């Protein structure tokens with residue numbers, strides 16, 4: 376970013392610039408090329424004083440962890456959108472606002488949804504099979520996927536999913552049998568509550584999922600740290616669009632990640648997701664470098680990401696960069712959101728994609744959202760080729776591994792197999 380562009384964005388007071396997380400502010404600015412303008416933000420859309428007071432009274436507001444101060448303006452450094460916000464602006468992900476020259480997240484401790492899911496639903500097929508994850512999400516997302524399945528929360532502001540009126544409702548054991556819609560809207564679930572609730576529900580893992588954990592990074596980070604210290608595991612289900620520094624800060628507390636690799640060229644990422652490919656590839660490489668277990672998901676969307684040549688290039692890159700043991704899940708598209716005019720992905724395209732991935736050298740390739748293919752969720756031993764883990768959608772129906780090795784031939788199968 377040039378000084379001229381920074382000024383045009385309102386970043387006028389360079390003298391007062393500073394990076395909250397401690398690095399040089401110039402490091403943060405200079406890696407942005409001129410072609411990489413910050414994402415569009417919602418100008419003047421921050422909450423009014425009355426709503427802000429009620430929101431902060433609930434403890435749902437925290438200062439953001441990774442941002443630059445640019446005089447009265449701020450620049451978020453959590454994801455490659457690099458939003459620049461003048462006072463009173465709201466971020467691209469809808470969750471952050473500039474109030475008085477400070478960047479705040481509005482989604483701390485106020486998830487808009489939570490459930491207990493099998494880890495297979497994330498999907499993670501090589502991580503603690505048959506266990507449960509307490510799964511939560513807030514509103515907001517860093518992307519704008521045309522096919523989003525969770526757009527009713529991912530494309531909403533915090534105030535459209537939560538309501539701080541009425542008495543405070545902090546969820547802790549003993550848990551109620553259920554919550555009404557109104558109660559759900561005012562639930563607080565702070566990191567220590569998440570740990571207590573996960574344990575009460577016999578969930579050994581907490582999953583940050585459904586929308587996008589990068590858009591609720593501060594809540595994710597604090598909860599991950601406390602969950603790890605409390606003996607729980609952390610699962611991050613993400614589009615992978617995150618800046619390197621916050622990723623490296625978070626990764627030591629992540630036990631498993633599901634990363635969407637939504638396509639394999641920038642043009643498709645731009646058209647389908649309003650995102651960029653390279654940050655996702657970097658995230659995958661960083662997880663590999665740091666030894667975090669992760670699995671890759673590719674949604675095959677007709678006319679967008681169903682090109683077999685592109686799929687072959689993606690698989691070749693995966694084998695070369697991430698290794699042949701990295702699980703790849705091809706997921707079937709169903710008409711959703713702004714792509715409800717497209718058909719379901721034809722089964723034969725998915726089967727051909729699986730063949731191409733196996734030919735490229737990937738050892739563990741799955742088909743998701745598919746009932747028509749009998750072994751869509753089967754893990755084959757890379758040594759003797761026999762089925763060692765069989766699944767019916769999210770249920771493990773046969774398990775023939777001992778301490779992570781094939782029961783027939785003893786070949787190790789990559790993954791984290793202990794509960």
Ligand code: SF4
Nearest residue numbers: 451454457458466468
């Ligand atoms: S996390 Fe949100 S506020 Fe930060 S850069 Fe990304 S979209 Fe913008």
